[in-house]
Amino acid sequence: MSTSSVQAGLPLSTIPIFTTVQAYREWRQNAFLDQKTVGFVPTMGALHDGHLALVKRSLAANDLTVVSIFVNPAQFAPHEDLATYPRTLPNDLALLADLKHLPSPSSPPRTPSALFLPSVQEMYPSGISQEVGRQSGTFVEVKGYGEQMEGRSRPTFFRGVATVVTKLFNIIQPTNAYFGQKDIQQGLLLRRLVTDLHMAHPAPERLHIVPTARDPASGLALSSRNAYLSEAERRTAPALYAALQAAARAWDAGESKARCVRGAVDVLEAAARAGAAEGVEVKVDYVEMNDPGTFEVLGEEARREEAPVVLSAAVWVGRTRLIDNIVLGDTRGMIMG
Incomplete structure (x- = not known):
């Protein structure tokens, strides 16, 4: 049982919980002295x-693994769901406690080594407002x-992401960091950030983007x-991935970008019609194809050899x-296998 859990009035945990930067840094210094690699998963x-x-x-891949849990106010606009974002700490701790990896038959199993669980005040000493115009401090x-x-x-959104991840990287000082492909723009933008700021923890090549985890039955990310x-909405939601798959098949068959995007929109519009019968409203925000290096919109004249291309939708x-x-296209060096 972690004494830090008891002192902070947090749920009981077999994983050490650090709620302050100072306490975590003392732990991290010992890992440096022991020459341990540290993997980091921010959530x-x-x-x-x-x-x-x-x-x-x-x-x-690492001797030690740190997970952070922090609902970051700076990446929520005033009209977004900061107050209602799901918070399930006791269940989160239970899920993490069940994870084990056996490096070799003769080695003890690896389990999550630490949880960083800071307060908003700890992460934003100057205070934080969801309204950018009212914010003060460093961003x-x-x-x-x-x-x-x-x-x-x-x-x-990405101003908030870049700010909080810079803070977390400075605090955690990870050897490797792991992000999901579902938020691919976030992962690629953060690689640009650590490159431009010459960060060593992690170095750009050690910021890993891991393939999207999906529901095995429906493909929903x-x-x-x-x-x-809701139950009815959950039946409709897999249309998003189905739409992207339809566009990807069209692209592989040599169709133009416009036809690929139109094919995806057709799938989503069909889902909207079907969902309406169950009282489910579906609205397309965007379907687009972008360059993974610059995020610029792909032109209609783009050739297949210019791949990889990010096909995304909301x-x-x-x-x-x-x-x-x-x-x-070829994702080697971009996404982990």
Whole structure:
């Protein structure tokens, strides 16, 4: 049992919990002295099998694994779901405690080594408002990379992501860090960030993007926000991945970008008609194809040899906004196998 859990009034945990930067840094210094590698999985909690897949990757590749849980106010616009975002700490701790990796038959199993669970005050000593115009203190922007794709629909989102991840990397000092492909723009933008800021923890090549974890039956990308979906909405939501698959097949068959995107929209519009019979509203936010290096929109004249291409989409299913993507072409060096 972690004494830090008891002192902070947190749920009982077999995993040490650090709620302050100072306490965590004392632990991290010992890992440096012991020459231990540290893997890091940043999360906002409400853990699911997608998160656990990232933790398993870290356990397999690192001596020690740190998970953070922090619902970051800076990446929620004032109208978004900060107050209602699912918070399931006792269940999160139970899921993490069950994870084990055996490096070799003669070695003890690896389990998550630490949980970093900071308060908003700990992460934002100058305070934080969801309204950008009222914020004070230090914030991080990756200019030219946060306005496309998801950034068009959520203009302040990547400013919040870049800021909190910079803080977390400075605190955790990971050897390796792990992100899911479902949020591929986030992962690629953060690689740009650690490259431009010459970060050593992690180095750019040690920021890993792991393939999206999906429901084995429906293909729906696993997400904490899936908890918002009603039963009828959950039956409709897999249309998002089906739409991307239809566009990917068209691309592989040599169709133009416009036809590929139209094919995906057709699938989503058919799902909207079917969902309406069950009272489910489906609204397409975007379907687009972008360059993974610049995030610029792919031109109609793009050739197949210019792959890889990020094919992505966002839809509203009821009041829940879902995102997903498929990377077309050679993903070596971009996404973990």
